[in-house]
Amino acid sequence: MEANQLQATFEEKQPQKTEKRKKWTLPHSYTLIFLIIIAVALLTWIIPSGQFDRKDVTVDGTTRSVIVPGTFHTIPKTGENGDLRQGLSGILSAPMEGVINAADVVAFVLVVGGAFGIILKTGAIDRGLVALAGRLKNKGILVIPIAMIIFSLGGSTFGMSEETIPLYAIFISLMYVLQFDSITAILILFLGTQIGYVGSTLNPFSVLIAQGVSGIEGNPQLWLRFIEWIVFTGVSIAFTMWYANRVRKHPEKSVVYKNDLENRDRFIKADDGQDITFSFRDKLILSGFVVALGLIVWGILAKGWYMTEIGAIFVALGLFAGIVAKMNQKEMAENFVQGCADFVYAAVIIGLARGILVIADNGMIIDTILNTLAGWMQGLPKFAFTTIMLLAHNLITFFVPSSSGEAALTMPVMAPLAELVGINREAAVTAYQFGNGLTNLISPTGGVLLAGLAIARISFGQWLKLIMKLFPILWVIAAIFGAISAYVGM
Known part of the structure; x- marks a missing residue:
């Protein structure tokens, strides 16, 4: 009897074999970025260092440094420029340097997060969203096309991007009360503005700077x-509505189903099953929010406002909300700190992503990659040139996610190269805007995407799982339009 009990105890302690293998998942976003930093550092040992000469060019009153075609020259890995090979010291320094280089964006996210900490604590937004959902009822799906058209138009015309970061918490809450999921908010805000960049019309940070250069x-x-x-x-819009409608009918099919079960209470505390009293104070706070957004849009379009001015508006809005809600100074300060804490993850990830570019810059390999790609594309027929150029910009954007930065870096080479094969320069601009905009949909080096995912507590792997269903379709459309642009006369 004792022997049988001993055998049973032994078997219980043995690891149980499972038929299902553990699914492989992407590492944590911070880990992923650090691994990319290491990979780029290794490339600085393999890819020859080089540089184009540069000159200053003024476009629409803004002076930018652009490369001079035909001036590329290699630079020794060691010499008067120091050791360009990025080793352990460079890898460990990259996160800090990245945060310093992105200090304006990091500060913006933290300050806005603090202001939202005060605004959200009032509960006005929670009660307002529940009241809105009650009015919309089954028409909540219409929020998607209306909002995405607005954000896409903003991205296409005046380069809306970082300006949407303060809206993520609001739209995540709205999606919850409309019975969608948190990643639907990412699709509305990030995909909406980014697809505007892909289809840029008058964007001064994309098409206009590229045309000027x-x-x-x-x-x-x-x-x-x-x-x-x-x-x-x-x-x-069609893709987002299809996904959102599927999630509303079958919540378990959401890419972030388990995440939302854990995170829903962070964004919406009001119980939509209870009677919600939407008070005069709530209406006053939300009216202030609408006025602030209108002021921001006016400032961006008429006064050229950017993060400093927008951040100031949100600080004022936070103070206004706290006063209307009758918070004392201690409560406002504590809520501001808590709001900053909720956005720290997003702020830091932006700086870490910038560290990838720091490594590539310090190793001086970006110009080499650009020069090599330009050489490969010489002599290609028209129908293949724009497609290869699109692929080239897909690669370059990984190292230079900034649309204006990539325009200044690549267009002085790509535009003349297009003419060499008998293609108008506008086709080169089109390939650039498509390549930059599309790659930023799936690149872990883009700060705005990572910030939005961080606020929603969504992993980069979960985002890829969803967006890769749409990305190939958008890429094929881009390749077709690129070819059309090449054959359309100027």
């Missing part, structure tokens, strides 16, 4: 760009 006067293919914007935006 390329020596193109006016906007000769604006009519085609408008058609592109309609198609890209329409496809993205």
